[in-house]
Amino acid sequence: MAEQRQDKAALVSETRRRFEAEYLPDKSDKYDSRDVERLQQDDKWIENYLIWRHDVVDDTLKMIDESFQWRKEYTVNDLTESVLPKWLFENGSLFLHGYDKEGYKLFWFRVKHHIRDPKQQLEKKKLVAFWLEHYAKRDHGKPLTVVFDMSETGISHIDLDFVRFIVNCFTDYYPNFLTKIVIFEMPWIMNAAFKIVKGWLGPDAISMLKFTNKSDVQEYISGEYLPPHMGGTDSFKYSYPPLVDDDFQTPLCENGPITSEDEHESKEEIDADTKETGELNETQNLNQKKMNSVEQISKSEETDKTEIKPKNAKKALTTFKGPLLHISPAEELYFGSKETGEKKCLIVLTNVTKNIVAFKVRTTAPEKYRVKPSNSSCEPGTSLDIIVSLHGGFAASLQDRFLIMAAEMDQSSGAGVPELAQFWKEVPRTKVMEHRLRCHVVESSKPFSLTLKENAFNIPAKTNEDLHIQLTHLLQINKRLQEQIDRCLWFQQLSIVVSLLSVTVAAFCFYLVYTQRS
DSSP, X not given: OHHHHHHHHHXXXXXXXXXXXXXXXXXXXXXXXXXXXXXXXXXXXXXXXXXXXXXXXXXXXXXXXXXXXXXXXXXXXXXXXXXXXXXXXXXXXXXXXXXXXXXXXXXXXXXXXXXXXXXXXXXXXXXXXXXXXXXXXXXXXXXXXXXXXXXXXXXGGOOHHHHHHHHHIIIIISTTOEEEEEEESOOGGGHHHHHHHHHHHOHHHHXXXXXXXXXXXXXXXOGGGSOGGGTOOOOOOXXXXXXXXXXXXXXXXXXXXXXXXXXXXXXXXXXHHHHHHOHHHHIIIIIOOOBOOGGGTTTOSOOOTTOOOOSSOOOOSOOEEOSSEEEESSSXXXXXXXXXXXXXXXXEEEEOSSSOEEEEEEEXXXXXXXXXXXXXXXXXXXXXXXXXXXXXXXXXXTTOEEEEEEEEOOTTSOOSHHHHHHHHHHSOXXXXXXXXXXXXXXSSSOOSSOXXXXXXXXXXXXXXXXXXXXXHHHHHHHHHHHHHHHXXXXXXXXXXXXXXXXHHHHHHHHHHHHHHHO
């Protein structure tokens, strides 16, 4: 494994060096300087290019060159909501929503809403580039699954030039960004057209084409993310504005369900939930105390009495380093399956600014999770623990997502519930840092993330006496089982002997009868 990483690092270094020596001097005016700067700093980006071109450096360099020229031509780095016509978003033919069964984001192309029009083609292509770039930056380049929903389509919707552009985005411009293309209910009249599409994809990507209908589309996408006309139960209806996102909602937090962004809970709700969740939530929510980082848990025995730290938390191996907060883990929360039973995870936020940072947590599955705290603030230079727990018998799934939003507050601002509510009303969106976390379900082995055992919530561990009683009880049960097995074996042996005797007697009787007749 170490050798593979070294080999990959060598290829990344060679690719970067050769690009700067062979391409950059003659074509710097054809590239966006921001892309060049990113290439010089982002090893993962180069790795994706190498993966998409099978680690052949010459082919990788050609792809980088072509994609960089394309990115500048389409001004990809400057594509925003405001620069594209509003009607493009209102049309609803292209959007991101939901996840497939492997946890990959779905990029929908509702073909029936697309009408071929050469005058609008460039703007529609820029919309594709906008969505791909929007997601690539937001979710760290995690691949997409493309869904061509071709229900209720006909000859007027066939636009091979537009389809080819979408295909080329994944084959030539966005490396290692495609998992599969799910084509739903393709009309027979389009069979010939998609034979051409297969030629564009090339042999490596043809296997990514999945032709489906209502009876088998759920092999790839679960019903919760399929609309009713595809046999699913997703009640999502596309509308604009606002821009369609992951449908993040406020989860159940330490104070119970939140009914709106501007409404906070009553004292009675706080008291009721505090009884359920115990002293940990009370100290984190009501006292707003500074929290030490998880790295200090095992070292520090003399923390303030009002600070209660979760014990037995696993240290995360990765940290996302944002401009306001460092977030651990960086990308995934690890939960156990129903069999393994791990239902709690820990997110550690570290304020790296000189001001108070307000934060709130949202999720795509608010009915499943409790987040404590879900709306609070973090003092300068300190860390704070967020506990994410499943409740109500729910199980985590790969499709679940969490969004952490953070913004810097003035020192003069208060950090109470009313002040935070007012702050989030007024803070400009451009000042908000956002970071997304995926869920990962672990079947057996322990995950490399922050997970919490029940003992973290001060549930007493079993004493030696309890364990001795349980062990004695198990030994007694084992002894009884062994006695039952011995009895079963004795009866089995007895049955065999009786059976043999019966056969012998029967055979002797037949012999006597035979001899008397003869």
